[in-house]
Amino acid sequence: LSVSPSASGWLRARETEPPPGGRHVLVRGPGLATGGAEVPHLACRYGGAVVLEHADARVPRVLEELDGAALAHIAAHGTFRADSPLFSSLRMADGPLIVHDFERLDRSPYRIILSCCDTARFASVGADELLGLVTALLPLGTAGVVASSAPVNDAAVVPLMLALHKGLSKGLSLAEALRDARSALPGDALHQATGWAFSAFGAA
Template sequence: MGSEQRVVIAEFYTTADRVLVFLISPDADEPECATVEIPRQQLREVAEGFQRRLRTTSAADLTDDALVRLMEPVVRWVRPGDMVYLVPHDVLHTLPLQAIEVDGVSLVDRCPVATVPSASVLRYCGFKRKGKRGNALIVAAPPDRRPLVFAREQALTIAQRFAGHDLLLGGEATRAALIERAGSVPRDVLHISSHGVFDSTNPLRSGIELADGRLTAEDILGLGLDVNLVTLAACESGVSLRRHGDELVGLARALLYAGSPSVLVSLWPVDELSTTMLLDRFYERLAKGLGKAHALRDAQLWLRGHTVRDVLAHAAATRSRLSDDDVSACAVHLEEAALLAMVGDYPGAARTYRLVLALAGGTVEQHEAAHLGAVRMDLIGDAADPAFDTLAFADPYHWASFILIGDWL
């Protein structure tokens, strides 16, 4: 997977009435080009509809014919196993292009995929590549009125993947501590699990909420990051403002310019349970020597194949480690109840919702959700042969939100 890896670039350029798709490969004298007759405004409407449905239904619908036609040339050109770089343009920066299916198969089914804002940034990221160092700085679960209940568990699990690690958890996850530790020792990974904020009016004020305030994109531009990868396990950490000339301004671009050759970020608000499972698998594969793009592809396909039975077992194991934390235990129970309801085990879901009500330390919001859930399950009635072998995270909402930007290796 080193010098023998075939790397290709698929670059998109939108115009008023069509999209130009270019493929650059090492064995062609000049780029191949395809013209897809899709007006820019239509693409923008499709992307807006995708984001709107995502937020209202937690489902990622990528079946629109315009999206399928957009990816057809790429799927036709690339070979299985190629390392594919996608260079989006305009509104395409907001879509998980790698998850769009052509004839029932997505690009990520065939190839590892990474994204870059432009071909010139790809060269810059390659120059910044570092060797393996076997250590990580993990920042997670700063105090917040909306606690990320899986963040602490996620941090402790990820820490076990590295021979050396520094942990900043809870109240220790401050701006000052992160800035100090980030520049103190060369590292493989800087992993941050917290709430992300995108400021569309001033994207340099976008950032990550920490115990003592927001670490902004502007702050990050002032850092000298000696890391090989930064992971932002936060909602919409990969969203950027597009300026004239398709220049992107946001957290991901700031991290690349601060010195990281690669960033792993999300395109939309993520589900905590599926994100925790995805990232743990990603780091496991990274620790076994896979490149970042290959590790991400492996984790996405692995997560997509999990049944409800599998995920319930994972959730139960997680809950057993959270016995002294009612808020976290309630959060896991709510995830379990939703899964049981999804497969038709309504009595089981009702019982699980009532377990939340029995935990006095849960939040008001958790108890309200559990009360409504229990009433709804009681009204539905008996189970009708629950389908526990249903795939729990088959929807791209769960497995396609994270994209790797920058160096693939």
Template sequence: AAAAAWAPHAVVLDHPASTEAVAAVARSVDVLHVAAHGRHSADNPLFSGLELGDGPWFGYDVDRLDAVPAVVVLSACELGRSAQGWGREALGMAQAWLHAGARCVVAAGSAVNDAVAGDLLAEVHRRLARGRAPSDALREATAALGVRTSFAVHGAGW
């Protein structure tokens, strides 16, 4: 549903995506949407990650990309969370994308209902495709659907 908002320019991996496939797509698009199981690791936030078809993709893997999209949408549980590291900086998957160069990340800080996330993020993409800023797209989509979620925009979402 999210890809339909961008047709005919959408790149869709409709099979269990490998870490290499997601990395390749991430290097070549302006807006990346990943729907996967997510897990935040409070003990070692850079081991927070997405569960892909061939295993986990961690925050430190994101930092190794030579190019990243401006906007990253993570339809996954917990990846909007962060924990403070040694230098008291916030660390987690959303922060890894920002550190790698993404302008903003849309991610949830807790568990998400798959159906609600699917509907909400498809609506967010419809608004993004029409030129709305990520923060406005999320706010408007949330209001239009009348849902409450922990999805938030991290970084410069305007």
């Protein structure tokens, strides 16, 4: 199951073509309990991927590499601002990467995986509009996003993300890969809750 904030957003995602080149970008920000432990494994899976961590994971450099990427995986603390959703952010080495920053890209990554807390939360604006990171990304050229609507356990996220990327490597869509990744997790409550905290958005 893939979710879309609106019918027009879903149609736009369906019509979005992958960029040429297939560039992969892996980012891990500071302060994670696991240090973004899935990122080194993913770097081995995607040979030639751009890996941004430590001092390289600064907002200007991250934005430069994200522009036009085929897939971006960002392991960073997320903060949702219910009072001002477009100032919700991901924590980078030099400070917050906010939703407005993504609007500076010529083209947002075709697929984005956010292995962090609260990145799929929305706030209602007016009668029929939802604002948040996901709703900001889809109009910018992103066809699919995996993100979490709740706080998640950093350690339990790691096997979920590794299983998710394994599915993508087989040619599955984000929704299909997330489905299979959930079923591959251990059966305890912590891992199961972590799997269900994430959703697939868009149509990729």
